[in-house]
Amino acid sequence: MPPASPTPPSPAPDRAPGLRERSKAKRRALIQRTAMRLFAERGFEHTTLADIAEEAEVAVRTVTGYFPSKLDLATSFADEIAARLTGALPAASDTDLAEVLDGWLSEEEQLFDPELMGLTDAMWAANPDLLALANARLAEATKVGRAALIAQVGLPEDHPTMELCLAAVQAVIAAHFIAFTTHLPSPERHDAAIAYLRAIIDAAKPAA
Structure with a gap:
């Protein structure tokens, strides 16, 4: 008689959504604070979304995913x-x-x-x-x-x-x-x- 198959372990609680949310919140805060610093240093009119993305080390698409425009950031x-x-x-x-x-x-x-x-x-x-x-x-x-x-x-x-x-x-x-x-x-x-x-x-x- 073949040995009984081991009972599969119970799946660990899915904590990924919480981690993802925290990661998103940190990225959003980084983008927001980077933009505010650049607006203070260079002025709102002379700062571009590309400038903000470069300083925050993210893609422009990532910036606009959180804040559609410079004004939304400001x-x-x-x-x-x-x-x-x-x-x-x-x-x-x-x-x-x-x-x-x-x-x-x-x-x-x-x-x-x-x-x-x-x-x-x-x-x-x-x-x-x-x-x-x-x-x-x-x-x-x-x-x-x-x-x-x-x-x-x-x-x-x-x-x-x-x-x-x-x-x-x-x-x-x-x-x-x-x-x-x-x-x-x-x-x-x-x-x-x-x-x-x-x-x-x-x-x-x-x-x-």
Whole structure:
């Protein structure tokens, strides 16, 4: 009687997808940071996708696989922040907007990366138009919370005070993030930003 065939070993857990994702994330970060450094050193207009690919030691096709254009690269930092802000802001109009922004800022502070912030600061300093565009992207994302802001203030949407209130909230958020590029996050700066946001909202409310 022939010996029984050995039982094949159980397949090892497939960890390849996780490894692939980490590898892709590292490659994306390398391309992003290389581009930001070159934009700071050479200027946005004088840097090509080929330059970025050569410095990052990847193919141009690899660069465009992550970032379709130079502008996508230049705005990627602000776009990522704006996307997280959009995801955090509530759709319901009965949510405390300052509380939501408090939680969102806390998450952003946990993601703080000194090297990335330094590259961002240098890029913006060399290309002021990119800083203006970053502020515009953040301001646009803030508008997602407009319904919550209107509900909290208690004024009609077309009231002049509402536009001023929204602009002031946007300015505080933008200033807080610009400060990120030159200062480490601190509880004092965080608390000051939230206090100003609450003061802006309270000041816009009609007198009882």
